[in-house]
Amino acid sequence: MKLLFIYNANSGKLNTLFDAGHKLIRPSTYKCSLCALTFDTFTENKVWKKFRADSHLKMEFYHKDEFEALFPSVKLIWPTILKLEDHQLTTVLTPEVINKIPDVEALIELLNLSI
Numbered sequence: 001m002k003l004l005f006i007y008n009a010n011s012g013k014l015n016t017l018f019d020a021g022h023k024l025i026r027p028s029t030y031k032c033s034l035c036a037l038t039f040d041t042f043t044e045n046k047v048w049k050k051f052r053a054d055s056h057l058k059m060e061f062y063h064k065d066e067f068e069a070l071f072p073s074v075k076l077i078w079p080t081i082l083k084l085e086d087h088q089l090t091t092v093l094t095p096e097v098i099n100k101i102p103d104v105e106a107l108i109e110l111l112n113l114s115i
Contacts, residue, residue, distance in 0.1 A: 001085040002058035003092065003115070004067070008032035008078035011063035033099045034079035037107050047104045057115065083115070 009032045038048045052059060062070070064078045074089060076082075081093040092114050101107050 001083060002060060003111070004082040004084055004089070005034065005038075005059065005061045006067045006076065006078055006080050006082070007035050007061070007063050008095075009035055009063050010065045032079050033095075033101070034081070037098075037101060037104050045104050047108070051104075051108050057111075081111070 038045055067074075067076075071089075077095045079098050080091060080095055081098070083090050083092050093110060097110070098107075101110065
């Protein structure tokens with residue numbers, strides 16, 4: 001079993017720069033709440049990084065374009081967190097839930113309760 005985290009952002013250096021600028025200039029309008037929870041403006045959130053390092057869970061992280069290339073038949077709204085087990089994808093946290101999470105500690109608590 002592993003968790004798949006799919007960000008509502010595209011991969012690539014130019015997109016990363018654009019996203020960092022967006023977080024700095026208009027953070028309230030940034031479209032990826034999962035990115036905002038797990039990353040500060042330029043680096044991974046320290047609490048999140050420690051959780052990942054200490055966790056027994058297998059985790060994979062994708063930008064939406066990377067996920068769509070690997071799973072072209074799976075249509076989702078982003079961001080989302082999925083569980084992959086026995087070649088089956090199930091939703092762990094929907095965009096509606098992720099968008100309401102106030103901070104990374106609450107995200108970690110929800111993940112621990114959902115798995």
